[in-house]
Amino acid sequence: MAGDLSILSTTSPHLSEIIHKIQNEQRVTPEEGLFLFEKASLAELGAMANYIREKKHGNRTYFNRNFHIEPTNVCVFSCKFCSYSKLYAHREEGWELSIDEMLEKVKAYDGEPITEVHIVGGVHPKMDIYFFVELIKKIKAHRPDLHVKGFTAVELDYMFRKAKLNRQEGMELLHNAGLDSLPGGGAEIFDPGIRNQICADKVDADGWLDIHATAHKMGIHSNATMLYGHLENYTHRIDHMNRLRNLQDETKGFNTFIPLKFRNHDNELSHLPEISSIEDMKTYAVARIFMDNFPHIKAYWPMLGREQAQLTLSFGVNDLDGTIDDSTKIYSMAGSEEQNPSMSTEELITLIKQVGRTPIERDTLYNVVKEY
Ligand code: V47
Ligand code: SF4
Numbered sequence: 001m002a003g004d005l006s007i008l009s010t011t012s013p014h015l016s017e018i019i020h021k022i023q024n025e026q027r028v029t030p031e032e033g034l035f036l037f038e039k040a041s042l043a044e045l046g047a048m049a050n051y052i053r054e055k056k057h058g059n060r061t062y063f064n065r066n067f068h069i070e071p072t073n074v075c076v077f078s079c080k081f082c083s084y085s086k087l088y089a090h091r092e093e094g095w096e097l098s099i100d101e102m103l104e105k106v107k108a109y110d111g112e113p114i115t116e117v118h119i120v121g122g123v124h125p126k127m128d129i130y131f132f133v134e135l136i137k138k139i140k141a142h143r144p145d146l147h148v149k150g151f152t153a154v155e156l157d158y159m160f161r162k163a164k165l166n167r168q169e170g171m172e173l174l175h176n177a178g179l180d181s182l183p184g185g186g187a188e189i190f191d192p193g194i195r196n197q198i199c200a201d202k203v204d205a206d207g208w209l210d211i212h213a214t215a216h217k218m219g220i221h222s223n224a225t226m227l228y229g230h231l232e233n234y235t236h237r238i239d240h241m242n243r244l245r246n247l248q249d250e251t252k253g254f255n256t257f258i259p260l261k262f263r264n265h266d267n268e269l270s271h272l273p274e275i276s277s278i279e280d281m282k283t284y285a286v287a288r289i290f291m292d293n294f295p296h297i298k299a300y301w302p303m304l305g306r307e308q309a310q311l312t313l314s315f316g317v318n319d320l321d322g323t324i325d326d327s328t329k330i331y332s333m334a335g336s337e338e339q340n341p342s343m344s345t346e347e348l349i350t351l352i353k354q355v356g357r358t359p360i361e362r363d364t365l366y367n368v369v370k371e372y
Helices: 013-023 030-039 042-057 088-093 099-107 129-142 153-162 167-177 192-198 205-217 234-251 277-290 306-312 345-354
Strands: 060-063 066-069 116-119 147-150 221-228 254-261 296-299 358-362 368-371
Touching: 013 030, 013 042, 030 234, 030 277, 042 277, 060 345, 066 099, 099 129, 129 147, 129 153, 129 167, 153 167, 153 205, 167 205, 205 221, 205 234, 221 234, 234 254, 234 277, 254 277, 277 296, 277 306, 296 306, 306 345, 345 358
Parallel strands: 060 358, 066 116, 116 147, 221 254, 254 296
Antiparallel strands: 358 368
């Protein structure tokens, strides 16, 4: 049962109106979203976000059993926040996995109750769509029930253009090979002024949204992210979430929204200080309040660390990313809390139970696998 928001006594008529809207399941406007970021206290935001979270999901907190494959960190782009990529000219400093090497990674989980492989990496000029079609087909031939969640809109945009396929043709090719859903990466911040300063050369906001819309119209679900805590301000965060909310109204294809905190280790934005945990919790809470048509808000625990991830569960989050083995480098290289992110299912269950929530193992599409 969701708590009672009347415990929030406020002298601000504007905040009272927003609380009234939340209690009546009415949508918060972008102006109101901005007001929440600027004027509401952390306690008020937490109470509102938790009220919505509990109304939607009670105490249920989802996780899944997955692992990552990062085919390469060689990348034609040079996003300023990226600590991970190597330009093609310096590819000997990076890694490039062959199809067989990636298949070995899948086979390493034979007999284990993993439900998802998450495939995402740099944009390598020589790894084209046909390379990935072969990879996906081989993964599916080996393990047909493994859900393949793969490729950010940035990777897809590049591989479709290189193969001279339109977005629908490209998506169909990958879907027919066995691609099941898309992860949410590459969204960063949609505002063109900020996007041009942090990742000028990759797909723009409209392209990112159109690729996800194309997938949704074919019945392929996806996630959405927002990279926050760098050059952007609250207006940019609200604009980003508003564009996603508008597309979700049309397609209903997004599963989850994942705010990603910018980490400043070893990248071209290292001079920027990282924002505080208070700002993290505010961002999760406003996301839960604003994104009323997104069923789930996910925290990526390797980036935040375990205690902060627990805290997010009181600020609107109802999903923690899976029991990832040491299979992703993108965050550890950017200075994330967890250098070798791996948590056993038992540890994740304990983490969730410690803060009074009910752990639910899910598959990628949020079907319940097991309740603990
Ligand atoms: O788009 C890169 C981010 C994203 C940094 O869909 C950084 O389930 C912080 O999207 N500091 C890719 N973030 C990963 C991603 C993701 C992760 C987990 C789950 C899902 C999902 C998707 O990583 C990039 C970028 O926004 N990123 N560098 C950094 N220095
Ligand atoms: Fe390449 Fe992705 Fe890094 Fe940008 S964030 S440089 S697209 S690997």
